[in-house]
Amino acid sequence: MLLGPSLALSAILFSLGVAGVLLRRNAIVLFMCIELMLNAVNLTFVALSRLYGAGGYVMVFFVMTVAAAEAAVGLAIILAIFRHEQSVDLENINLLRG
């Protein structure tokens, strides 16, 4: 049935994603870590929909759609920032810092 190991793997992958978001300065790698977290959540949905019915698969479908939209818009924002700052380093992007 593999319910417990799937949930545990999902927790590990989500933790690695959080660690990446906190540790890395490159904005594109940060986006990749967000994708990793979304993938971990998808694994939870798939593992639990063996018990709770096909609604979990539909949710995975929606999460993938939102992730694709987020990647497109986020990478366009990074492109615009790079054109302005010549860098994607998050330490250099501090326009809103008081």
Place this chain on the structure above:
Amino acid sequence: MTEVVFYVFATIAVVSAALCILQRSAVSAALWLVTTMFSLAGIYVLLGAQFIAAVQVLVYAGAVMVLFLFVIMLLNIGHSTPDLRGSSMVGATVVVVGLLVVELATLWRYTPRRLAAEITGTPLANPAALFAAGQAAQQETAARGVVGGVAAPLFQQYLVPFEATSVLLLSAIVGAVVLAKRKV
């Protein structure tokens, strides 16, 4: 046998995810993330979600990661840079990851029977009776195929969210084009 294959895929997923956040070069981080997504697709097949596995390979490992690699190469940031943040962030990371890993030990031993026992409050709960929706969904998948088992709830019960998704994608396309245009 299924468990052995699961643990092989799980090990590949965790190791390549760790390499993804530790690699200095953005290109190798992206390629390790692709490896993670492929092994997750294998795990989806083991969990009986073949359609989701196919969509995972097509959308994530295909489209989204090609978009990432395209932007990395367009901006020419593939070369490695000193890339980690300061020590305060490292401390925060240790705390957050430690808290998240604590839940791992709890989640590891979950079975359908234990979940049923916790929900009903009686130790000898029958998971088959409590999770009838899952049983019905598996019978529906056996009768109508893997795609039919996902398509029926998607186009009946979740039709309105599905249509809202199309508006989301349209606005994402328009937003990406406007943001990435040279003269704004």
